[in-house]
Amino acid sequence: MSKDNSVTDKREINPFLKSALEFGPVIVFFIAYLLLKDRVFAIGGTEYDGFIIVTAAFIPLLIASTGALWYLTGHLSRMQVATLVLVVIFGGLSVWLNDDRFFKMKPTMIYLLFGGLLGIGLLRGTSYLKYVMEGMMPLQDAGWMILTRRLMLFFFGLAVLNEVIWRTQSTEIWVYFKTFGLSIAVFGFFLSQSKLFQTYGTPDAKGDDKTEG
Structure with missing residues (x-):
């Protein structure tokens, strides 16, 4: 398969x-x-x-x-x-x-969906994130489980944050948040996981440069 x-x-x-x-x-x-x-x-x-x-x-x-x-x-x-x-x-x-609230709720639904799917996988003892991203980030199984758990919580946090922003701030602030804030937050999350990548990177990923010569 x-x-x-x-x-x-x-x-x-x-x-x-x-x-x-x-x-x-x-x-x-x-x-x-x-x-x-x-x-x-x-x-x-x-x-x-x-x-x-x-x-x-x-x-x-x-x-x-x-x-x-x-x-x-x-x-x-x-x-x-x-x-x-x-x-x-x-x-x-x-x-x-003719109601902008539905479109503003869209990021909430996306992050709840992704977080929920990751959570279902964790309850089943597997990492759906590994299934999606294994080719981009080779990790040991333990690393995938830790990263999946952290990303699940991060997605739920973004869902809550989006609700707070669009319900309490102006449309213009929400547009800036959606366009730049969410992207920066996701980038920052993966950047903050560098220690995990170093610790749980697969031997092949860590030793690719040793195969030459």
Whole structure:
């Protein structure tokens, strides 16, 4: 049974193009929000603020970029698929009901979903994180269990933080938080796990440079 976490066979593409397809829609969303945040649009007799219009444009943009990424690479991670589905559902609800709260809840749902799945794996005595990321971070089984437990708690923490931010702060602050704060937090989490990677890295990962000569 293959351990590959792809939807189909993986193909390599230009890394800059890959990054543009993965992060481009979020950057476009942020810029468009800054340009339209103070505007109100009347469509079909209903008024929509800039945030709702930007959300409506973000959904097909993300679908297109994800589809292009799948077409070019033959690969989508389960995280990318889950994110797309939740964006379509919660973004669609925000546009349909003209209520930005649904889209703001989307990160909460994503992190609860990921944290919950990791928790289910831990209850079953296994690491679903290993199944998804083993090719990127070779670790001993004990290391995977520790990292999975920490990431589960981290995801639950992000879910709570997102709820606090969107419920107590302005839309603009939430957009900054979503665009930059969450990404920085995830990067900081994995950076803080460097000791774990050193301790539980597999012998092959630690000794790759010793195979030469």
